[in-house]
Amino acid sequence: MSTDQHQRPASPTTLELLGAAGGFVRGMLRPRPVDSRLIDTITDAGLPEGGATVTVRALPQVPRSVPAGGVIEGAGMRRRVRNAMTTFVVEHPEATFLVDPSYCRDAPHRAIAELPGVLRPVVTPPADTLATVDSLAAAGVGRIPDFALPTHAHWDHVCGLLDLPGIPVHLRNTERDWILGPARPPVGGVRSALTDGRAIVAYELDGPPVATFTASHDLFGDGAVILVELAGHTPGSIGVLGRTDAGWVLLAGDAAWHYEQVDRVRQKPAFPGVFVDEDRDAAFAALHRLHLARRLVRVVPTHDHDAAAALR
Template sequence: MSDPVRKTTLMQCCGAAVSSVHGAVRPRPIDERFLRSITDAGLPHAKRTVTVTALPQFPRSAPTAAIVEGVFTPRRVNSSLTSFVVQHSQATFIVDPSFCIDAEHRAIAQLPAVLRPAVRPPAETIPTITGLQSELDLPALDFALPTHAHWDHVCGLLDLPDLPVHLHTTEREWAMTGPVAPVGGVRDALVDRPVLEYDLDGPPILTFTRSHDLFGDGSVVLVDLAGHTPGSIGLLTHTEHGWKLLAGDAAWHTLQIERVRQKAGFPGLFVDENRDLTFKTLHRLHLAQRLVPIIPTHDHDAALRLAAAETEVTEPLR
């Protein structure tokens, strides 16, 4: 008897393999017409600053071409499951609580077998709760704010019971009420806890068409980065060292943003919900990087640069 689920998985694997080979030789070209059509609405007026802390994380070395389509130099790049803590005068919250204790059984085991080797992080990967406990100066968390509802952005919630979650309405509907749940324990992480929904009800910011001012003071503005998932967002944060944009998985690495290169076909075809829209969002990030540093969640070196910028001491003028 034929197995339609297995057949579909094999067909997807074959398609992803063909796409990866084709993309390595002939990567998807920049859409110059779309790029010229994008307008820049400028930065918001921020009344205060916030502090953004990248929690410590262990990197995984990966072939560049497996992350950035058609790019082979440098030969390898560092990726990681980085979480960020944002401190505002009204609240302290965690962005992308990425990794839980015993993630192999609680999340990764639920992924399709073909994906597990590609996404499994190193054994030394630091659970979010452990990273939080290592940062002794951080205040207690008031809520979590995932950029999107994939397992490696909410798995850490399994170790943070009862912590409220702020989630884009579009993303919650997709993750919690759709006919097929995102794999990897996503619903397990979000069910039975307070979930506060928000909409992108604000004006265009930078090159992004919609926004939401989280505190009403311009210091943390959520922007539309749809494509990777239907409700993916980024966080534009105003720090003492300037603006920073936490971009989730709209791009996995800054090389994608610099060169406007989509994710490699494997595993990109499995993880980008809307490949075309994700590519358009990448164009918007490419233009926005002229004004703000962009930190993709999985770009380990970008997280290190953020940490260095946030801890640097300004020398007095002489």
């Protein structure tokens, strides 16, 4: 794939790296406090009624052990948590689709090479990480899904599409314009995974507030799959809320990297957070909404291997 200068994000400057390092140390010592005023303004709009349900499965994946403080601000570097490149399969009576087709074959050359060099060691998963297409086969999914629905368009949520040519992608208008527009995304989506003749089905969050989230989109019109506002990590980040027989599940993408962030309202550490969150304040606000929603729904961040385990 091409990695020309139009696709490559600009590398962080020395000053930006020093600022992120300083922010990382400050966050370790004194994490950003919960915004009590914001918490007090968030209301519960309720969950949709209806009888239709879906199944939500996490595909098998190879986790890696990382320091908790590398994904959760202030969590410390001695404790370890498990991180993974999870893809989810959602089965609705009308369609089967992928949420966050995360990883492609030969990703170091086809995808990770787009990233600034300083970020590559941080984000590169184990060598035996399963490509989405191989994970589908390992899980016994006997058909190609009808479409893909990324929670956002960073490389590790779309590059699995490179091995799945032809399947359409549902992408929020805001996210489509950000990732495919003339400006360079800050950490590079894989543009070729979304182009080369692939159909993009754009949508808006044109529905009312749902649970603690300010806007929504009913994907099938029956209340079984609701897309909700989680902008911050990227301009058009969304969560995928599914009604299952066991209750509501919210696939939260990278609004949080680990469930502990949701439970304790802890943002991503400054390194690499300042380079991967498009709007740190909006991302922190989204964490507050997830924190309150966790009493209503099961919240599953895409990269939290253990949170996804209950869906395998």
